Amino acid sequence: MKNAHLYETHVKTKNLEEAITFYQKLELELAYVIPDRVAFFWLGDSKRKEQMLGVWKVSSDEFVKSHFAFQVTFEELVNTPKYLAEKGIEVVPSFGLDASEPVVHAWMPAASYYFVDNDGNSLEYITVLNDEPIPELGAIHLSTWTKAQENR
Structure with missing residues (x-):
């Protein structure tokens, strides 16, 4: 799969709402939210749906x-x-x-x-x-x- 491209990456957060606000400041388009669990953002042109970022809410014990x-x-x-x-x-x-x-x-x-x-x-x-x-x-x-x- 040498020609594969990275489609999606994830980070963890302890506060999903604050994370959503932060990534929207960076002008990422919010694609979908599962409340109190995860937010997905489109990277680049959202119409092309080529890359996304997932921000997952976790407990402090799970956070890395x-x-x-x-x-x-x-x-x-x-x-x-x-x-x-x-x-x-x-x-x-x-x-x-x-x-x-x-x-x-x-x-x-x-x-x-x-x-x-x-x-x-x-x-x-x-x-x-x-x-x-x-x-x-x-x-x-x-x-x-x-x-x-x-x-x-």
């Missing part, structure tokens, strides 16, 4: 934080801090780097900003860069990546 990433364009990534700030959401440090600019995962390469939902699940906006990987650089700020590309 998780992570997933939204793919965005480079322009959207650059605007992420402003976009999230307008919604009362902060970008957070990642991989030991502050959130002053995107973090590049040099092995891919891809640039990212990280943030958390109301339950502390790790979320990411990511864009794949059209450069050759330099894995030995690890995780670095975008400005450092740009300088490394200029010096190649």
Whole structure:
């Protein structure tokens, strides 16, 4: 199934109503709710029904934080801090780097900003860069990546 695409992913929440509010702030379209149990959101164009996110209510004992990433364009990534700030959401440090600019995962390469939902699940906006990987650089700020590309 090499050509399979991820259709659906799930995260857990301790408060479904707060989670619904949070994900709607990110402009995800609410697809369906089973009250006090789960909310499903369409990712991307809801008419195409290509991807969805499920947010499941669980007890504190069952709760485990998780992570997933939204793919965005480079322009959207650059605007992420402003976009999230307008919604009362902060970008957070990642991989030991502050959130002053995107973090590049040099092995891919891809640039990212990280943030958390109301339950502390790790979320990411990511864009794949059209450069050759330099894995030995690890995780670095975008400005450092740009300088490394200029010096190649």
